[in-house]
Amino acid sequence: MKTGIQYLDEQRTAIQKGLLENQNYIHQQKELHNGDIAFLAELFLEELLNAIYANEGWKIKNLNTYKPNHPAIDLADKKNRVCFQITVTDSTGNANKKIKDTLTSFYKRGLDKDYDRLFIVFASGIQNKKGIKIPPTVEVNGHNVPVAGSLITNESVNDLLDLEETIFEGTRDSEKIKNVLIKIPARPEQKLPVFKAEKYIARKALDLEGRSIDLTNYLNKEKRVVLLGVGGWGKTTELIRITNEIKKTANTFCFFVRLINYSRSLETLLNARCKNWQNVPEDAETYFILDGFDEIDSSKIEEAGHEIENFAAGHSDAHLLVSCRNNFNPFHAIENPDEKKSDEFNVCYLEELSDEDIQKYIEQECLDSASFMSAVKENKSFEILSNPYYLVNTIDIYNSTGRLPETKAAFFDKLIELRIDWERDKKPLTWQNIDEYGLRESLRNLALTMQYAGSFKISQRDFTMIVRKQEIRQTIQKLFFLSGRK
Numbered sequence: 001m002k003t004g005i006q007y008l009d010e011q012r013t014a015i016q017k018g019l020l021e022n023q024n025y026i027h028q029q030k031e032l033h034n035g036d037i038a039f040l041a042e043l044f045l046e047e048l049l050n051a052i053y054a055n056e057g058w059k060i061k062n063l064n065t066y067k068p069n070h071p072a073i074d075l076a077d078k079k080n081r082v083c084f085q086i087t088v089t090d091s092t093g094n095a096n097k098k099i100k101d102t103l104t105s106f107y108k109r110g111l112d113k114d115y116d117r118l119f120i121v122f123a124s125g126i127q128n129k130k131g132i133k134i135p136p137t138v139e140v141n142g143h144n145v146p147v148a149g150s151l152i153t154n155e156s157v158n159d160l161l162d163l164e165e166t167i168f169e170g171t172r173d174s175e176k177i178k179n180v181l182i183k184i185p186a187r188p189e190q191k192l193p194v195f196k197a198e199k200y201i202a203r204k205a206l207d208l209e210g211r212s213i214d215l216t217n218y219l220n221k222e223k224r225v226v227l228l229g230v231g232g233w234g235k236t237t238e239l240i241r242i243t244n245e246i247k248k249t250a251n252t253f254c255f256f257v258r259l260i261n262y263s264r265s266l267e268t269l270l271n272a273r274c275k276n277w278q279n280v281p282e283d284a285e286t287y288f289i290l291d292g293f294d295e296i297d298s299s300k301i302e303e304a305g306h307e308i309e310n311f312a313a314g315h316s317d318a319h320l321l322v323s324c325r326n327n328f329n330p331f332h333a334i335e336n337p338d339e340k341k342s343d344e345f346n347v348c349y350l351e352e353l354s355d356e357d358i359q360k361y362i363e364q365e366c367l368d369s370a371s372f373m374s375a376v377k378e379n380k381s382f383e384i385l386s387n388p389y390y391l392v393n394t395i396d397i398y399n400s401t402g403r404l405p406e407t408k409a410a411f412f413d414k415l416i417e418l419r420i421d422w423e424r425d426k427k428p429l430t431w432q433n434i435d436e437y438g439l440r441e442s443l444r445n446l447a448l449t450m451q452y453a454g455s456f457k458i459s460q461r462d463f464t465m466i467v468r469k470q471e472i473r474q475t476i477q478k479l480f481f482l483s484g485r486k
Contacts, residue, residue: 011174016164018181023160027124030088039064041123042074042086043251043281049075049084051177052167058082065251065283072105073118081116088124095126096133099157104138107145118152126159188276193256195237195244199365201357201388203238205348213348216242219287219321222346224312226293226331227323229350232389232419235323238350239291242321246287253280254287259304260295266307286318293324305330312345320345352386361391367399375404381411393418416443439475442467446476 022044029037046062053060058077063070076083085102089095099120106118126132132154137144158166167177204212205227215238219225229235239256246254255274262269270277270288280286288311296304309331312320322331322345331345353361362385366372375398376382385391397414398404405411420436445466467473 014178019160023125030124045086047180051180083115085120108140120157122159193240195240204351207348223319224345225321226345228326232387234388239289243289252285256289259292262296288320290322358385366395372398442472
């Protein structure tokens with residue numbers, strides 16, 4: 001049986017180790033230019049300082065949650081008039097500059113009226129504690145303002161290792177502090193997909209009533225959303241945009257996952273792509289953006305649908321957004337909002353590009369937009385440009401060759417080649433099971449039919465008559481049809 005002294009000694013050793021490991025980790029991530037580390041350090045210190053100062057009755061909050069990039073200070077308890085600046089600067093010269101800049105901003109914004117004590121925590125360590133200097137005055141609007149001796153002293157400037165002394169002063173919950181220290185190093189990694197804002201065309205979504213909605217706001221409100229659209233409609237681009245937008249919001253964790261990589265289970269995929277995703281702080285908003293449900297292997301797609309629904313039920317506080325093509329939606333649409341359960345999905349559709357959007361994009365990306373539009377009008381291909389995939393590729397064809405194919409059949413044949421190459425590159429293993437020769441022949445027959453009809457549309461009856469094999473019809477519907485909702 002352990003004695004009280006043995007228990008305290010073990011606790012102190014564990015806390016010392018935890019402080020050192022956290023400080024080293026933060027320093028290492030700073031050196032690796034991890035853009036999230038300052039944000040993570042704030043979350044870490046919010047939990048740790050609340051555990052340390054619980055006996056004083058301090059309730060420290062992250063001010064950046066309420067106002068991103070809050071000036072001068074990051075954490076505060078306004079009632080008890082204490083505040084903290086959290087930084088990952090560690091050289092002595094930079095540390096003294098940080099102290100001076102913090103105090104200048106603090107007095108410039110009149111924060112001395114709300115707070116009596118200021119602590120500065122260098123989460124990545126202080127190289128030379130003896131070299132730290134508190135300036136006696138700071139310049140504010142051309143005047144020298146004295147720094148109150150009661151506001152900050154050298155003892156108020158700490159790194160993580162300095163907190164050990166505070167932790168073991170008086171009676172504190174060392175077990176709770178130790179648990180915070182052990183848990184924090186495993187905070188989630190957030191890897192943002194690249195969003196090319198310069199080529200983005202702003203999009204809206206439509207709910208089941210056909211009303212235009214802002215997808216990010218809709219996700220925040222409803223929590224469970226499935227976004228439908230045909231292939232090449234821009235769903236992935238929209239999800240990447242939303243992921244990057246959400247990440248800018250303070251105190252949020254957003255995980256973007258491509259379901260094309262689904263193999264055994266959703267949790268296996270999350271563990272591989274979003275390390276430590278389970279360790280989100282309790283007060284943080286969590287978002288899971290799952291792209292391309294229809295790209296899951298067909299033998300696992302039903303199982304994956306059930307798993308996502310169960311995942312939603314088991315993570316009721318999280319926001320889930322899933323994208324898939326129209327004919328692969330595994331989730332039931334909510335017909336009556338009053339009967340909706342919290343873990344059921346709301347279905348919406350990505351809105352088509354407007355003629356104005358198409359024209360704007362052409363003018364922006366095409367080397368000779370006037371000649372391009374003349375060629376489009378000549379072969380009557382404008383309607384196919386409402387699909388972003390075909391819009392981008394049609395412009396690429398024109399920019400590289402200086403012309404468009406003269407007939408609809410030749411034009412569609414070129415787009416077929418590009419689309420098949422794109423799909424083959426995305427899912428090489430799945431593509432091995434597709435009758436590519438039969439697919440190409442069927443598509444050419446469809447292109448000729450459209451050429452004779454003078455349209456890029458075809459009726460379901462004619463489609464069934466021309467393409468006899470059901471599996472090829474299903475592949476064509478998945479890859480090429482531009483129909484909207486079903």
